[in-house]
Amino acid sequence: MPDDTVTVPGARPDTNQTEADELxxxxxxxxxxxxxxxxxxxxxxxxxxxxxxxxxPRWAVDANLIGSYVDILVAYIYARDPAVRIRPTEAAVKAxxxxxxDFAKTLQIVVTRLWHKARLKRCMKKAVRSGYSIGIxxxxxxVYIDTQEDPVIVQKLNDVKDxxxxxxxLREELETGSNEDKEQDQIETELRDTMAGLEANVxxxxxxxxxxxxxxxENMTVALNVGDIDDYLDADWIxxxxxxxxxxxxxxxxxxxxxxxxxAKTYYQTTPTDYSKLHGKQELKxxxxxxxxxxxxxxxxxxxxxxxxxxxxxKVVEIHSRRDNMIRTAIDGLDKWAKEPYAPxxxxxxxxxxxxxxxxxVDGERHPQSLCWRLSKLQDEYASARSNFRATRERxxxxxIVNGTKIDKTAMKLVxxxxxxxxxxxxxxxxxxxxxxxxxxxxxxxxxxxIFQTDPIxxxxxxxxxxxxxxxxxxxxxxxxxxxEIEQSGFTTRTTAQRDGVEDTLKDxxxxxxxxxxxxxxYEEVQKMAGALAFWPEELPLEDVTALMDIEIEAGSTGRPxxxxxxxxxxxxxxxxxxxxxxxxxxxxxxxxxxxxxxTELIRETxxxxxxxxxxxxxxxxxxxxxGDPTLAGPGAPAPGPAAPAPGGGGGRGVPAPxxxxxxxxxxxxxxxxxRPGRRAA
Numbered sequence: 291m292p293d294d295t296v297t298v299p300g301a302r303p304d305t306n307q308t309e310a311d312e313l314x315x316x317x318x319x320x321x322x323x324x325x326x327x328x329x330x331x332x333x334x335x336x337x338x339x340x341x342x343x344x345x346x347p348r349w350a351v352d353a354n355l356i357g358s359y360v361d362i363l364v365a366y367i368y369a370r371d372p373a374v375r376i377r378p379t380e381a382a383v384k385a386x387x388x389x390x391x392d393f394a395k396t397l398q399i400v401v402t403r404l405w406h407k408a409r410l411k412r413c414m415k416k417a418v419r420s421g422y423s424i425g426i427x428x429x430x431x432x433v434y435i436d437t438q439e440d441p442v443i444v445q446k447l448n449d450v451k452d453x454x455x456x457x458x459x460l461r462e463e464l465e466t467g468s469n470e471d472k473e474q475d476q477i478e479t480e481l482r483d484t485m486a487g488l489e490a491n492v493x494x495x496x497x498x499x500x501x502x503x504x505x506x507x508e509n510m511t512v513a514l515n516v517g518d519i520d521d522y523l524d525a526d527w528i529x530x531x532x533x534x535x536x537x538x539x540x541x542x543x544x545x546x547x548x549x550x551x552x553x554a555k556t557y558y559q560t561t562p563t564d565y566s567k568l569h570g571k572q573e574l575k576x577x578x579x580x581x582x583x584x585x586x587x588x589x590x591x592x593x594x595x596x597x598x599x600x601x602x603x604x605k606v607v608e609i610h611s612r613r614d615n616m617i618r619t620a621i622d623g624l625d626k627w628a629k630e631p632y633a634p635x636x637x638x639x640x641x642x643x644x645x646x647x648x649x650x651x652v653d654g655e656r657h658p659q660s661l662c663w664r665l666s667k668l669q670d671e672y673a674s675a676r677s678n679f680r681a682t683r684e685r686x687x688x689x690x691i692v693n694g695t696k697i698d699k700t701a702m703k704l705v706x707x708x709x710x711x712x713x714x715x716x717x718x719x720x721x722x723x724x725x726x727x728x729x730x731x732x733x734x735x736x737x738x739x740x741i742f743q744t745d746p747i748x749x750x751x752x753x754x755x756x757x758x759x760x761x762x763x764x765x766x767x768x769x770x771x772x773x774x775e776i777e778q779s780g781f782t783t784r785t786t787a788q789r790d791g792v793e794d795t796l797k798d799x800x801x802x803x804x805x806x807x808x809x810x811x812x813y814e815e816v817q818k819m820a821g822a823l824a825f826w827p828e829e830l831p832l833e834d835v836t837a838l839m840d841i842e843i844e845a846g847s848t849g850r851p852x853x854x855x856x857x858x859x860x861x862x863x864x865x866x867x868x869x870x871x872x873x874x875x876x877x878x879x880x881x882x883x884x885x886x887x888x889x890t891e892l893i894r895e896t897x898x899x900x901x902x903x904x905x906x907x908x909x910x911x912x913x914x915x916x917x918g919d920p921t922l923a924g925p926g927a928p929a930p931g932p933a934a935p936a937p938g939g940g941g942g943r944g945v946p947a948p949x950x951x952x953x954x955x956x957x958x959x960x961x962x963x964x965x966r967p968g969r970r971a972a
Contacts (some may be wrong), residue, residue, distance in 0.1 A: 293319040294577055294584070296607055296622045297555065311623045316609055317620060320529050323511050331508045331576035332659045334424045337662035338579070341423040346571040351676035356665050357747075358421045359755045363661070366849055367789050368418045371411050372796050373844035375805075379837070392825035394839055399820040400802050400811065401841075408502040414848075416504040417647045418792060425660035427647040428505040430530070431799060434638060434812050445953065500803070505530060508579040510644070514616065517754055519646070519657055528642055532606040533557060533582050539604055543619070543628040554604040555623035557582040558592035563871050585942055594889050612641050636809045638802055639692050645795050645802075649788050665755050666887060674746045679742040682735070689732035696723040756784035785849070793843040800841050800937060805832050866896060 295318050298310075308449040339345040343354030376398040378390035414427050428900030509531040534542060539551050559582050577583065582603060583592070593601050606621040613636070635640075648658040694701060700718035714791045718728065752758055757849045808830050816826040835841075870889050877886040 294580060295324050296605065299553070299623065301540065306626065307406060312616075313620055313625060315625060316527075316618060317607075319513065319527070320511060320607060320609065321514050323453055323514050323529075326514060327511070327657070328576045331579045333506055333657075333660075333663065334867040335576070337660045339574065340662040342963065344572075345666075345814060346670070346673075349673040349677045350680045352673050353676065355672060355751060356669050357672040359665070359751070359757045360419060360661060362757050363422055363755070363785070363788075364415060364419050366416050366785050368411070368848050369401075370848060371414075372793065373847035374398055374405075374722070374800050375842045375844050376401070376800075377840050377842075379840055389825060390838065392823070393827065394428055394828055396816065396820045396824045397804055397807070397839065399824075400807050400816055401800055403819045404803055404807060405502075408500050410502055413502045414647075414792075414796075415503045418451075420504075420507060421647040421658075422661045424662070425648060425650065425658040426506055428507055428510050429502060429617040429645055429647075430503045430643050431503055431645070431802060431806075432643050432655060433498060433806055434501045435635070476660075489867060490925050498815075500806070505644070507580070508576075517656055520648070520651060522644070522646065523640055523642060525642075527609055527611045528644060529607050529609045531642070533559070533603045534606055536602045536604050538851060539621070539628075543621075545626070545629055546624075550624055550626075551604075552623075554621050555584060556603055557584050557622075558600055559603060561591050561593060600858045608641055610644075615641060618920050619662075630648040632687065637832065638804050638805045639836070640798070640802060643802070645799050647792055647795055649791065661755060665751055668747055668751050668754070672744055672751075675742050675744050675747065682737060682742075686734045686737070688734070691730045691732055694730040696720050696728045773833045786846070789846065789849055792848060793845065796843045796848070800843065801836060804841060805833055805837070808832070808835065863897060865895065 296797060298314050298317050326783060335346065341357050341360055343352055343357055346352075376394045378394050401839045408431075412666055417427030417429045432652050432935075435743070511531075512519055512522050513525040513527045513528040516522060522528060534549055536554060540546050540548070540553065545895070584605075595601055606628060607620045607622070609620065611618065615633055616631045619633045621628050634643075649661065650664065651657040654660055697705075697716065698719055703717065719723070731800050809832075813826045813827075818823050818824075831928070868895060874886045874889045877889070879884075
């Protein structure tokens with residue numbers, strides 16, 4: 291077993307034997323998977339040292355080309371947050387066009403805002419960098435609800451309870467009329483004021499936030515029922531290791547006792563590597579990939595507090611089981627769960643909240659390869675060539691050979707210390723000696739530059755990584771414009787394939803975010819993000835999200851913008867849009883919806899062939915929109931009148947779909963969005 295497996299002690303007198311047996315069974319499967327993947331974690335440690343340029347510090351010259359390539363590729367693959375595009379499916383548009391369009395736009399705004407507030411870019415850059423450095427990058431998304439009861443909140447909770455009792459008394463007075471000193475309208479006003487204060491206090495007690503966290507690869511363990519990590523969604527379980535300070539365990543897990551905290555296995559966080567103390571090739575193992583080390587008496591190099599005492603951590607293993615939709619929490623060294631097994635607060639179609647990024651999958655291998663592994667031998671060869679060249683140059687420092695039988699040490703000191711153009715008087719041991727024959731230049735070896743040539747090595751590294759000289763801003767070799775264009779085209783092709791993998795992950799993440807948002811966000815919360823005209827069907831079944839909406843990531847939207855190419859493409863598309871926009875508007879005005887839809891599809895197809903996925907609907911006037919902007923109306927302003935219904939039975943903005951007990955228009959399909967609470971602003 292590897293050093294980082296979890297131990298479960300023998301049963302104690304107060305142990306729940308059923309719980310202990312279940313925990314042992316789960317931990318046994320976890321340890322088996324950890325042991326199976328031990329070599330992969332060892333490679334993580336080696337790959338990270340290559341990415342940092344510290345694997346073998348003995349080289350006289352160690353230009354970290356691998357780290358440079360990783361930096362360049364990350365900058366090109368993920369330069370900005372993706373553009374989320376959510377559109378109604380074709381069947382959904384035909385059923386209720388306006389409601390579907392409004393829901394799609396609202397959902398798109400909500401997903402984008404949640405990602406922005408959760409700082410997706412910072413997390414995704416780490417995940418992409420990890421994908422290049424060690425082969426795989428993991429991140430986790432979830433809804434965080436803060437219900438921590440600090441003294442201030444506890445006091446507010448007491449106030450809430452007092453207000454509840456006051457509401458009960460006021461309601462009795464209102465119903466029985468026992469309070470003769472107060473008018474009924476005064477009691478109603480006081481009741482409403484008390485309720486408003488109560489709701490304000492309750493809102494303080496609970497805060498919701500969508501969080502995105504990067505997860506180090508060595509802290510993830512996937513069940514062995516899947517042979518390829520790429521199939522992790524089909525795994526029976528996935529475990530994540532979390533390290534928590536031992537003095538915080540009881541606060542985080544109410545089931546634990548002081549004895550449990552003492553019995554938990556102790557881990558220490560290692561300090562950053564002191565590269566100045568590395569003098570030879572590193573012999574790394576799987577445990578070196580982790581930031582934490584186990585042991586009762588660490589030898590040194592661990593994090594300490596202000597008093598010099600080692601800070602103790604416990605290893606918490608959170609096991610997400612897809613087979614029974616439960617999450618279990620174990621602590622290394624304990625024979626009971628840290629908390630009662632529980633189901634996720636919000637269910638999703640994928641169950642697992644984990645997402646992965648990888649770049650170089652290999653058929654038949656469980657783990658993907660890393661760029662560091664692919665370039666490591668070439669990096670060593672480059673360092674060897676450059677180091678030998680440096681040693682050769684140092685041996686070629688010019689010098690003077692002196693005939694020691696003719697010139698004594700005193701005379702040599704005068705010669706050696708002489709400066710400028712002064713006259714140096716020496717007395718050779720042989721007064722008749724010819725000084726021209728007493729001194730001679732040190733012979734220097736001839737250098738064969740072909741031996742130290744690194745161009746073939748650089749060429750191979752560029753072919754493997756896809757990074758060309760243009761991205762490195764170096765000009766060692768002059769190239770024709772055609773050759774440079776070919777290389778740039780090759781780089782674009784390679785990075786596009788890698789970016790597609792990242793965007794596929796983000797597409798899954800967008801669907802996952804949408805499912806969570808529909809469950810945990812209220813209509814009022816959505817209004818703050820998307821505006822007063824937001825359309826938000828609360829309590830919509832999860833299966834309807836993907837059935838009604840096509841959620842995509844705009845191709846290439848995460849990469850570094852190519853302004854010149856985008857400007858050229860827009861110049862080609864703009865005349866087409868200008869020409870057809872009027873034609874489509876006129877067709878819709880005449881009621882010829884089939885022609886308008888056909889021309890719209892023509893624009894979409896043209897843009898698709900241009901490699902662009904612009905939302906065409908943004909540029910075509912919608913005749914169903916009411917005149918004026920309701921969002922600009924002041925308090926008390928009348929709502930806009932109902933608009934003419936769109937062809938196909940869909941209502942315009944502000945016109946609700948058929949409610950409960952109402953019959954939809956002839957030919958209209960059943961509307962899953964109908965009669966959902968909190969659909970529009972009042």
